[in-house]
Amino acid sequence: MKNKRLEADELEVQRQEVLKQWSTGAGVNLEEAVTYHKAMPAEKVFAAKLAKAKAEGATLAQPRGGTTLLQEQIDLLQYLQDEGGADFLPTTIDSLNRQNRYQEAEKVIEDSKKAGHSLRNGFPAVNYGVVACRRIIESVNLPCQVRHGTPDARLLAEITLAGGFTDFEGGGISNNIPYAKNVSLEETISNWQYVDRLVGLYEEQGVRINREPFGPLTGTLVPPCISHSVGVIEALLAAEQGVKNISLGYGQCGNLIQDIAAVRSLTELGEEYLAKFKYKGMMLTSVFHQWMGGFPQDESQAFGVISWGAVAAALAKATKVIVKTPHEALGIPSKEGIAAGIKATKQIINMVRNQALLNSEELEREKEGIKVETRAIVDKILELGDGDIAVGTVRGFQAGILDIPFAPSRYNAGKILPVRDAQGAVRFLDHGNLPFDKEVIEFHQERIAERGRIEGRDPSFQMVIDDIYSIGKGRLVAIGS
Ligand SMILES: CC[C@H]1O[C@@H](n2cnc3c(N)ncnc32)[C@H](O)[C@@H]1O
Helix, strand or coil: CCCCCCCHHHHHHHHHHHCCCCHHHHHCCHHHHHHHHHCCCHHHCHHHHHHHHHHHCCCEEECCCCECCHHHHHHHHHHHHHCCCCCCEEEEECHHHHCCCHHHHHHHHHHHHHHCCCCCECECHHHHCHHHHHHHHHCCCCCEEEECCCCCCHHHHHHHHHCCCCEEECCCCCCCCCCCCCCCHHHHHHHHHHHHHHHHHHHHCCCCCEEECCCCCCCCCCCHHHHHHHHHHHHHHHHHCCCCEEEEEEECCCCHHHHHHHHHHHHHHHHHHHHHCCCCCCEEEEEEECCCCCCCCCHHHHHHHHHHHHHHHHHHCCCEEECCCCCCCCCCCCHHHHHHHHHHHHHHHHHHCCCCCCCCHHHHHHHHHHHHHHHHHHHHHHHHCCCCHHHHHHHHHHHCCCCCCCCCCCCCCCCCEEEECCCCCEEEEECCCCCCCHHHHHHHHHHHHHHHHHHCCCCCHHHHHHHHHHHHHCCCCCCCC
16 A cells, blocks of 8 residues: 555456445446536536635535435435525435445335335435435535545445535545544555545546545544644545545534634645645635534534534634534434524524634634644654655554544554643643654643643543533533532
């Protein structure tokens, strides 16, 4: 495995094997799919709408959403378009397709048809195939994105891209370490080189497909430099395979200055590293995910969390915000709940849109700090890989140079420990083996010590536990409980 564009014959050999993994693979014909995409109206091309929003400095809203039955998925997306006012539409993929367990997914579809309603969360796109995906695309007037967490997404990409989706989420790190326990990075990085090469083939035929590395990762107190390092690495891996349109993502932490600094530094770092490796013609945008951790049960409080995420996304001028729902703490949201989250978010965006946040020097310092930390990690990874970002990533995770908090994967060191400071910004209580110099480490320790003094307790793992539950309990920083 190395960070090198897949040769055509190499890809073709893999494609023949991948398209046989399920019967619906036979429905994929790349040339025919390119023709289908070229007939797509511009307002349904994800990258085109993102580029327009970026040029206008607008923040567009997208929900998540997936159901077992095709007609229910169509009804859901039409509702989110017409009632919810969504700017982009999702199709969240089911857990069985994410694990390539298509036989079991087939059974869930049959059982759901017998029951007359969807029995599982998420749409089993591989089982339905290309024609069914096109029915979804043709039933709405908005760009649609595939959202999931799939270590081996090769067949899912083949089918959904041929099916008319114009944006595909995920990556070799972001759909492995936070989602799987026993899948090696070598395997998932090469799986996702295939996905990115497939997107590159569409791009070379003039079909724009946007790629969105999954920014939030484990969604629990993930420090900005960690998600930024993964985003930059996945952008470089994608660019090498011919991807041109990339949305870099970040999961809200909750402190406004830190979140705005995170969004602004993210695309700046992406541009910086893509330029360093001389990738041309790239179109980078940013995606802000509203709080991905535990939510309050109470729907009014949940709207408070959603609205706070909308404020941060709008003030940061993120190109897209991924919206939560007031049912987050309860279970699978209803279409009304999803629509409510979108409407609350767009109300805030419309009210905040023209208010420029005063560029405080605290914001500049936070932004610079995130850049210094991210560069330290990414440059160390490049060094470990002798310049090859793929090789360096595998070695970097082995050495704990890159480490994702609370991740299930046994390939993750799991040594770092994040905790909030007195203002709720996420800092490192333990930086593990991250390659930071003394000033960086001392900055984090000092900010955490300040909280300890205010709360009258020593910084400890208990603070981390408190912070994991705090938003669900109605606070950002759990003052010594
Ligand atoms: C990445 C995980 C997140 O995706 C969201 N999610 C999962 N399934 C659905 C769903 N069916 N509809 C809307 N949102 C959903 C939910 O916010 C969850 O925390």
